[in-house]
Amino acid sequence: MSTIAEMKVALQTRGVNVPASILAEIKEMSPPGINGGIIFGYLGHNEQKTALYTAVKNEDSALKVTRRSYNRYSLDIDPNFYISFDIRPDIHETDIDGMPFHRVAGIYPNGHLDFAATHYCYYFDDGNQCKFCTIGEWSNASGPGRNRIAKAAKLASDNLNNLHISITTGTLPTIDRGASAIISLANKFLQHEVRLPYSVETEPVPPSYVDEMHALGATTICSNVEFLDEQVRRMIMPLKGEIEFEQYVKHWQKCVDTFGVNQVFTNVLISPLDVNFKENVVALDRITDLGVIPSLAPMRMEWTNPDVMKDVGLPEYQYLYDLHVEVTEMLLKKGLNPNLVNAGCHRNGCYSALRDFYNEAKDSNIL
Numbered sequence: 001m002s003t004i005a006e007m008k009v010a011l012q013t014r015g016v017n018v019p020a021s022i023l024a025e026i027k028e029m030s031p032p033g034i035n036g037g038i039i040f041g042y043l044g045h046n047e048q049k050t051a052l053y054t055a056v057k058n059e060d061s062a063l064k065v066t067r068r069s070y071n072r073y074s075l076d077i078d079p080n081f082y083i084s085f086d087i088r089p090d091i092h093e094t095d096i097d098g099m100p101f102h103r104v105a106g107i108y109p110n111g112h113l114d115f116a117a118t119h120y121c122y123y124f125d126d127g128n129q130c131k132f133c134t135i136g137e138w139s140n141a142s143g144p145g146r147n148r149i150a151k152a153a154k155l156a157s158d159n160l161n162n163l164h165i166s167i168t169t170g171t172l173p174t175i176d177r178g179a180s181a182i183i184s185l186a187n188k189f190l191q192h193e194v195r196l197p198y199s200v201e202t203e204p205v206p207p208s209y210v211d212e213m214h215a216l217g218a219t220t221i222c223s224n225v226e227f228l229d230e231q232v233r234r235m236i237m238p239l240k241g242e243i244e245f246e247q248y249v250k251h252w253q254k255c256v257d258t259f260g261v262n263q264v265f266t267n268v269l270i271s272p273l274d275v276n277f278k279e280n281v282v283a284l285d286r287i288t289d290l291g292v293i294p295s296l297a298p299m300r301m302e303w304t305n306p307d308v309m310k311d312v313g314l315p316e317y318q319y320l321y322d323l324h325v326e327v328t329e330m331l332l333k334k335g336l337n338p339n340l341v342n343a344g345c346h347r348n349g350c351y352s353a354l355r356d357f358y359n360e361a362k363d364s365n366i367l
């Protein structure tokens with residue numbers, strides 16, 4: 001029998017087969033945007049439940065769902081597993097200065113609200129954007145403006161429980177790389193008395209910006225190296241891939257010094273182009289030595305650039321599974337705990353099965 005961590009990796013690497021008869025209702029329950037080809041929900045097994053992000057991939061996924069009851073769909077391969085969704089909050093359609101709440105905030109599982117301080121990224125100017133980028137597809141991509149965002153965050157904090165926030169930014173061609181836009185939004189949060197934990201996400205920036213975001217109330221920080229293999233980085237991310245790994249190392253060190261362990265994360269995306277397992281393990285060992293938690297996930301499946309991405313596809317189940325086992329062992333050995341994160345995508349837990357591997361290893365003492 002599979003564990004919940006194993007099933008999550010299976011769904012991440014194979015996608016989920018959703019019959020046409022129930023696709024529309026599942027799309028309705030998942031956050032809007034991202035072409036409708038992605039679902040955000042929960043994967044459950046008996047008493048256990050974890051947040052889930054997976055692609056709808058009917059052609060070649062054997063992992064098919066069947067409707068069991070409202071909001072609950074079981075996996076045909078093992079009906080003990082089910083996929084379910086949050087009920088949309090009452091404020092979903094509430095008007096915020098002429099825009100419904102859900103167009104201002106991305107609403108994700110486990111109480112996660114996502115805001116972009118700016119959707120502009122200068123990598124797009126000459127067609128050098130990262131090939132997996134989805135920033136233009138987000139439900140809040142219409143650029144709601146920071147005052148409106150702060151009002152939406154305040155409305156949510158007054159009406160919903162257990163919320164946390166992430167603030168990201170596209171990359172700006174300035175020394176702060178977009179951190180100033182985040183700082184401006186953080187100041188709006190203060191003005192509007194938004195007192196929720198939030199994470200911030202930028203490329204490596206000068207240390208003073210890390211200090212300023214922390215001083216304004218950010219609890220968690222992410223700086224995403226994305227891929228570990230230099231060749232893959234440059235192929236998939238023509239400009240972002242030029243930032244050297246050592247720049248991330250320096251930035252992560254500052255982030256850990258400022259935010260503390262278990263509050264600094266980096267996304268590590270795995271694609272079929274990643275073939276050097278041992279080199280990946282060495283890099284992940286170095287990252288965890290710094291006190292940074294690498295959040296493993298398949299390269300995103302939206303394929304907003306299908307011409308490029310169709311030949312790449314999703315990574316092998318076993319490759320991603322084995323890397324999770326390695327990183328889990330590192331976290332346990334080095335005293336890092338992904339359950340302690342305060343805010344953002346890594347508290348939401350959809351994107352990576354790392355926390356699930358960690359919890360299962362801890363529960364069973366298998367590592």
Ligand code: SF4
Binds near residue numbers: 121123128132
């Ligand atoms: S840095 Fe890459 S992933 Fe981020 S917004 Fe720009 S193009 Fe998209």
